[in-house]
Amino acid sequence: MSDSDGQSILGLLQHTSTELLAFFERRVLPREDAADLLNETMLQAWRREDSVPEDHERRRMWLFTIAHNVLLNHQRSSRRRSELITKIRQQLAVYQPVLDGSESSEVRDVVLRLPKEQRELVLLIHWDGFTINESAEILGVNASTARSRYAQARAVLRTHLGDATPDT
Amino acid sequence: MTLDELLDNSRPQIAQRTPELLDDLCLLARETSAMSSQPRGRRRATIASLVAIAVFGLGTAAVASGHLPFGWTTTTGGHCLITSASVIMADPTTTGSEAAFQHSTTAQREAAVKEANRYLTGYEFAGIDVPSAVATWKRSEAAAIAAQPVASERQPRLEGDELEVEAMRYRVQSDLKTHIEKLGLPFDALMPIFESTGTVGPDGVFRCGG
Structure with missing residues (x-):
């Protein structure tokens, strides 16, 4: 091309x-x-x-x-x-x-309180639709670091969002 | 609702994509061409595969150290190269550094940054026993994985070139931590930054240069 x-x-x-x-x-x-x-x-x-x-x-x-x-x-x-x-x-x-529901706002608040290196990963994956590897590339970190941070972020989110997040 | 669904649904609303807005965005792409100083018609001679600089940690203010770049051949035959190692002040809102900021003075933190960069400048990367560093990293990795409660979300074990690069970073950072803490300075207030050359392939696997 x-x-x-x-x-x-x-x-x-x-x-x-x-x-x-x-x-x-x-x-x-x-x-x-x-x-x-x-x-x-x-x-x-x-x-x-x-x-x-x-x-x-x-x-x-x-x-x-x-x-x-x-x-x-x-x-x-x-x-x-x-x-x-x-x-x-x-x-x-x-x-x-359009104003969205209180549940979305609550989840968003929890996400935005994550440490920034975890937060941006979660946003890229769940708000922008990138894979973990793609998100790692955008953030300039290696894939394993991103996977580790994402796992940490999910653990924190599960703690804060409690019963609303059963294991899948 | 699953965690994934909750997170997907937390996405903020965006403005409506009207035909007018879409037209304006296309126009903007053209307008920025004219605004940029890049002359058209100049084509790169070759396009190498994208060579990524893997940055471990955050920030971009890495400073080349005296004994860098340092390269070695990995067990898989790749040639890995650590190009810089330096330290900046951590973000105090980052988990893990808040306590360090509460229990140290500005002068102590600034002294820690200065001393850490001095230490890294003189660090003998060539003196690292790579197999020993890999073994140390694997022990640390195993402990970290064991502490992750949800089996399906546990981090994968590193392999190949990525394993060796990470093991080297971990060894240098561990030595730095020992040195800084021995001086009574707050290591957790620091953000070490290590850069190495390598490529993340289409399969998502990190490889050092051939």
Whole structure:
């Protein structure tokens, strides 16, 4: 697949944009900041075009690794907003999410109190649908470390969520 | 409801994907192309398989030490390379470090970071007996697995190159812990970071370079 005209990475970004936006929407407040982070992720992807993997699934992982690093740098970054970003921010603000049940909120609270290295693994697996190995790659840890952390996180969650979580 | 279902359902709602928003996202992908300084039309000469830097611990501020990089040939024939070993201050909200922060002063923690990095800079990686380090790691791993109550969720035992890299990291970290605690400094306030080269293949298995 040729990247010579930029079409390849453009297709990747367009195809993955809504997933990337959701990745940020679930993690930042105010939610509209997700638009800025998506913008930064796309910019970095273009700048690293020479390192995009050939394999389709590897390309998606490559993009989410960039997104994760953008998220880590979020608080340090300064942003300039284009008109388009401002428009996307407005759309994220207008479409208020439907309030979900108290049980989901309670579970979310417990998840968000996990140590951050466990928390982010749980979020990638259960909110974003990645496997443990894929999550390890995005977080920059080896797979065994991720498996160990995930097992620890589940043990903590079972303790806190108690009877609602029978073994399966 | 199972734990998996509870966790899946805890996913926060996202904004509605309207046609207008989807159009704007596609437009953004094009706009960022123009905004980036990367010239189009430059294609990489080769694409190697993705070489990952396996980072053990969190953070990215690793500093190359005096005796690094250190490489060795594993029993499976891989050539493993530890490229850096350093220490940063742990996040006080991380489990395991909260007590260390409560029972130490800022000056003690800063001294621990400084001393740990000094120690790692002079650490003789070549002096590590790899089979001995592997045996030590296996004992630690077995104890950790035995303490995990749910059989189906127990961590798998490490094998191959991943086992040796982890065993080396564990040996260095254990030596560092002994040294720091002997000085009366708070080891648990530290976040050691070890980096090694290797590849996580499509099968999810970590391998050092060939």
